[in-house]
Amino acid sequence: MPGIVFAILSGFFISLQNVLNATIGTVVSTWSTAMITQAVGATGALLLYVAFREPSFSTLKQVKTRYLFGGSFGAVVVATSVFAVTYVGAAMTNATMLLAQLATVIIIEMFGLFDMPKQPIARHQLLGLTVMVVGALLITL
């Protein structure tokens, strides 16, 4: 039961985050929004890092350099999602983002990009995606 509660909360928080970011986006510029929210999040994470006494940051050296830049995508994510929520609201933004996210991961795994093991798309995944697209269209139109 607790696991389910946390899963529900994670989805709730993701949706909430998009709206909160859009709210900040109405009083400061998009890039300021991205900068502020991530800086605050980073600070919180740092405090939790200390609280949970996690091992040192030095293991970062073991990660392939290009993957260390993944965080910078967050700037684009916040900026574009703020725009999207402002234009089309929460449901459409979240539904569309989910579709794009799933499709992207499928393609990455299909071609074995970014050092991911190659995994062809399974029939149920294709079916699931198609059903989701129809669902998203219904929400949109």
Added chain:
Amino acid sequence: MIVGILFALCAGLFVGVQGIFNRHVNMKVSSWAATAFILATGSIASLVVGLLLDGTAIFNFSDMKPAYWLFGLVGIGVIFCTMTAMRKIGPTKTIVIGVIAQLTTSMIFDMTGFLVLPKVTLEWTHIAGLLLMIVGIYLFNYQKKETNA
């Protein structure tokens, strides 16, 4: 509307790619250290782009409301709840339940005109669409053998 959808597609694309990149980081670095690093780089990247595009206007916080400063902590909630759920019920169930919660919550936010969202009237197409997306994500994550821990 097309513009909004294009932005959302772009956002989703980058979320997907970022997830893959973050997986690489999480393999070597502990959870909160990785999170702090990832968010910090994101913040710095935003600062750089903001400086390039808007100059020092990026520091114009005059209209910021006090409570807004704390909104960034929700991201911590996302990560903590996702990690905990995955640990307790596995990634598949977490994602399916999470997506259902995410979409349902979004719809409620729209219907209630939460914060800056324009109020949207609930139509049957919205409910049908939501149900289809739930079916879709379940199918997408369907696994014949439940071997998760």
